[in-house]
Amino acid sequence: MTKITQRLGGATTVLALCAGLVFSAQASADDLAAGKKIAFDRKKGNCLACHQIAGGKLAGTIAPPLISMKARFPDKAKLRAQIWDSTVANPNSIMPPMGRHKILTEKEIDLVTDFIYSL
Amino acid sequence: MKKLITAFGLILLISGCNATTPAKPTSMKAQYEAALADTQAAVKKAASVGGEWRDIRWKKSKKKYLPSAIKAAEAGDYAKALKLLDIAKFQAEAGYKQAMDQKNAGPRF
Amino acid sequence: MKKTLTLLLSAGLVATATQAFSSPKQDLEKFRTYFEQRFPGIELNEFGNGPYALDASKRLQWESMEEFPPYEEYVDKGREIWETPFKNGKSFASCFGKDPSKVRVKYPHWDSKTQQVVTLEGDINKCLKANGEKPFGWKKGKIAHLGAYLGYEARGQKTNVVIPNDPKALQAYEEGKHFFYAKRGQLNIACADCHVYYSGQRIRGNTLSAALGHTTHFPVFRAKWAKKGKGDGLGTLHRRYGGCNKQVRARPFKAQGKEYRNLEFFHTYMSNGLEINAPGYRE
Numbered sequence: 330m331t332k333i334t335q336r337l338g339g340a341t342t343v344l345a346l347c348a349g350l351v352f353s354a355q356a357s358a359d360d361l362a363a364g365k366k367i368a369f370d371r372k373k374g375n376c377l378a379c380h381q382i383a384g385g386k387l388a389g390t391i392a393p394p395l396i397s398m399k400a401r402f403p404d405k406a407k408l409r410a411q412i413w414d415s416t417v418a419n420p421n422s423i424m425p426p427m428g429r430h431k432i433l434t435e436k437e438i439d440l441v442t443d444f445i446y447s448l
Numbered sequence: 449m450k451k452l453i454t455a456f457g458l459i460l461l462i463s464g465c466n467a468t469t470p471a472k473p474t475s476m477k478a479q480y481e482a483a484l485a486d487t488q489a490a491v492k493k494a495a496s497v498g499g500e501w502r503d504i505r506w507k508k509s510k511k512k513y514l515p516s517a518i519k520a521a522e523a524g525d526y527a528k529a530l531k532l533l534d535i536a537k538f539q540a541e542a543g544y545k546q547a548m549d550q551k552n553a554g555p556r557f
Numbered sequence: 558m559k560k561t562l563t564l565l566l567s568a569g570l571v572a573t574a575t576q577a578f579s580s581p582k583q584d585l586e587k588f589r590t591y592f593e594q595r596f597p598g599i600e601l602n603e604f605g606n607g608p609y610a611l612d613a614s615k616r617l618q619w620e621s622m623e624e625f626p627p628y629e630e631y632v633d634k635g636r637e638i639w640e641t642p643f644k645n646g647k648s649f650a651s652c653f654g655k656d657p658s659k660v661r662v663k664y665p666h667w668d669s670k671t672q673q674v675v676t677l678e679g680d681i682n683k684c685l686k687a688n689g690e691k692p693f694g695w696k697k698g699k700i701a702h703l704g705a706y707l708g709y710e711a712r713g714q715k716t717n718v719v720i721p722n723d724p725k726a727l728q729a730y731e732e733g734k735h736f737f738y739a740k741r742g743q744l745n746i747a748c749a750d751c752h753v754y755y756s757g758q759r760i761r762g763n764t765l766s767a768a769l770g771h772t773t774h775f776p777v778f779r780a781k782w783a784k785k786g787k788g789d790g791l792g793t794l795h796r797r798y799g800g801c802n803k804q805v806r807a808r809p810f811k812a813q814g815k816e817y818r819n820l821e822f823f824h825t826y827m828s829n830g831l832e833i834n835a836p837g838y839r840e
Contacts (some may be wrong), residue, residue, distance in 0.1 A: 387762040495808075498741075498816065502802075547741075553735060554734065
């Protein structure tokens with residue numbers, strides 16, 4: 330139990346820190362393009378494997394299409410947390426824990442979050 | 449007096465430099481050796497529960513973090529070796545933890 | 558203190574494991590019901606056709622491929638391997654019996670003498686070694702050709718894996734079952750995640766097949782495996798296991814090692830009653 334709380338605590342600190350960074354500035358067009366590239370890259374985010382995204386080809390049908398993200402995630406930090414480790418919300422989630430397993434770097438996750446949030 | 453202090457300082461500075469300059473590579477090497485032992489132990493532990501990930505040392509992996517670290521160290525690039533060991537150790541520990549978390553995995557229907 | 562804690566913890570784990578224990582027969586029933594409900598109207602035997610049972614547009618392409626199947630020449634090669642005598646004058650029939658159509662359906666099985674799961678590939682190489690011949694590689698080439706022939710000869714017979722009521726056999730089955738349901742690799746994905754819970758969905762352009770019916774069509778001819786450097790297209794079940802594990806970024810286990818043999822035991826048992834249709838064609 331303590332371990333879980335510790336882990337949660339750790340995650341929230343990381344999230345809080347990153348959220349601060351994310352909110353500090355509106356994402357630039359360059360950042361959005363960089364985020365899109367990571368999201369579409371099969372060896373990076375590979376979001377298209379499961380999610381439909383505008384502008385992406387051969388998208389999978391496993392997970393919900395990524396549209397109207399601002400309505401679905403009024404709190405951007407929650408979207409980032411979901412990308413960082415979706416198994417916190419649902420331990421059975423098939424979505425790879427991009428941050429917890431370091432599939433993407435923290436910076437890459439920031440960029441992907443910005444891009445997804447713009448959809 | 450002032451002169452003495454300056455001279456003393458100079459001596460200190462020189463001896464300090466003398467001590468640190470040749471000591472640096474050996475300490476990097478020692479750091480690497482310790483990190484290597486730690487990483488190898490972590491990889492062994494992950495493998496013992498079937499939790500090893502693809503890119504730690506599997507021969508067909510394009511990354512092979514652990515063998516690549518050893519190679520970098522052999523070439524004298526301890527900074528690179530330490531960076532790679534860091535990744536390998538993280539992956540080994542995460543793979544072990546994952547296997548433990550999944551100990552009771554079974555059908556959900 | 559630490560020791561007591563570990564002891565207590567492991568006792569807890571054992572307790573939950575026993576609570577969750579269900580017999581292979583119960584597992585099989587639940588597994589069937591799951592897929593019947595997920596894919597209403599698809600006949601049991603159709604699951605042996607993998608994604609083509611689930612995706613109408615892909616089925617058309619596949620049916621046209623099956624008119625001139627690319628695996629046919631390997632079935633012929635397999636027949637040749639079966640019929641060609643060893644240097645000592647004997648042949649595979651001396652190990653497997655004279656009728657090649659009666660071989661495939663015996664595998665995998667529990668061997669009470671050696672206390673392990675025995676596979677067709679394992680017995681092929683055992684036969685070669687016993688006759689002073691060099692064993693085949695485990696994943697492709699001759700072993701797959703011979704397997705394709707023996708599968709072809711057995712087409713239409715029903716998968717019939719027996720899990721004997723022997724604690725060691727049940728343990729092997731449980732280990733295979735656990736392997737199937739446990740998340741693994743950097744991507745944190747279990748076999749079951751794709752092939753049970755998201756079967757029929759598309760991952761990028763590929764339709765995820767149902768685990769039910771997976772084993773009936775192995776060895777398989779995969780277009781992906783017929784590319785330069787990958788071999789002639791034919792591969793064994795354990796080759797596929799390794800590929801799947803690699804894709805979720807887990808280190809693959811050795812073909813014919815205990816992990817994959819136990820997985821094959823569970824995995825094939827789940828398809829009991831489905832007709833063997835090996836070798837199959839897949840993308």
